[in-house]
Amino acid sequence: MIKIAILASGSGSNAENIAQYFSTHKNVKITYILSNKKDAFVLERAKKLGIKSKVFSNKEMKEQVDLLNLLKVEADFIILAGFLLKVPENIIKAFPDKIINIHPALLPNYGGKGMYGMHVHRAVKENNEKETGITIHYVNENYDEGAIIFQASTALTSEDTAEDIAAKIHLLEQEHFPKVIDGVINK
Ligand SMILES: Nc1nc2c(c(=O)[nH]1)N[C@@H](CN(C=O)c1ccc(C(=O)N[C@@H](CCC(=O)O)C(=O)O)cc1)CN2
Numbered sequence: 169m170i171k172i173a174i175l176a177s178g179s180g181s182n183a184e185n186i187a188q189y190f191s192t193h194k195n196v197k198i199t200y201i202l203s204n205k206k207d208a209f210v211l212e213r214a215k216k217l218g219i220k221s222k223v224f225s226n227k228e229m230k231e232q233v234d235l236l237n238l239l240k241v242e243a244d245f246i247i248l249a250g251f252l253l254k255v256p257e258n259i260i261k262a263f264p265d266k267i268i269n270i271h272p273a274l275l276p277n278y279g280g281k282g283m284y285g286m287h288v289h290r291a292v293k294e295n296n297e298k299e300t301g302i303t304i305h306y307v308n309e310n311y312d313e314g315a316i317i318f319q320a321s322t323a324l325t326s327e328d329t330a331e332d333i334a335a336k337i338h339l340l341e342q343e344h345f346p347k348v349i350d351g352v353i354n355k
């Protein structure tokens with residue numbers, strides 16, 4: 169059985185999509201959905217999906233080993249799906265090439281500290297980009313610098329608002345993220 173833990177800080181549409189995709193895969197189990205935000209809607213989604221969930225503080229993430237010990241038991245792979253904290257080195261070292269993140273832009277552009285959620289889409293809009301996309305990558309100790317696994321792009325028009333861009337990105341994420349994870353965990 170391949171065990172996957174998902175880390176998310178927000179709504180959790182990607183987490184839910186991944187859980188639904190793997191619900192028909194007998195050799196894969198989403199063991200935990202973990203969040204650093206006690207009010208994150210992803211926790212409601214976990215409850216409805218019947219997936220164990222746990223909230224941990226930013227301090228626990230950075231200074232304690234409880235989260236690492238839980239992950240060592242519960243996960244073979246860790247998926248970051250809208251997770252907004254930097255994963256610390258102790259977890260990175262314990263899960264080499266086993267932590268996968270999705271970024272809502274075509275890295276290396278529009279990545280790094282401060283580049284998350286609508287901040288990314290607003291920056292893309294402000295720069296009148298004619299395309300944007302998603303990047304799925306392995307996670308290293310820095311934000312958005314891990315080896316790229318997959319990218320997909322979508323065209324933009326000058327009429328697209330930042331919200332329109334977010335919607336186009338959401339469609340790409342829904343289409344590709346679970347399949348890309350499947351390819352990595354079963355290679
Ligand atoms: N070690 C790593 N940890 C994380 C990575 C990574 O590549 N390496 N990716 C991020 C996800 N992410 C982009 O894909 C990202 C998330 C958040 C930020 C950011 O600037 N966060 C703020 C705090 C925001 C908040 O607490 O609400 C900050 O650090 O000041 C940048 C990129 C997940 N972790």
Ligand SMILES: NCC(=O)N[C@@H]1O[C@H](COP(=O)([O-])[O-])[C@@H](O)[C@H]1O
Nearest residue numbers: 178179180181182250271272284285
């Ligand atoms: N830099 C990280 C980042 O911005 N991640 C982005 O957060 C959103 C989470 O949506 P969700 O909570 O509905 O899955 C997704 O668009 C994901 O690419």
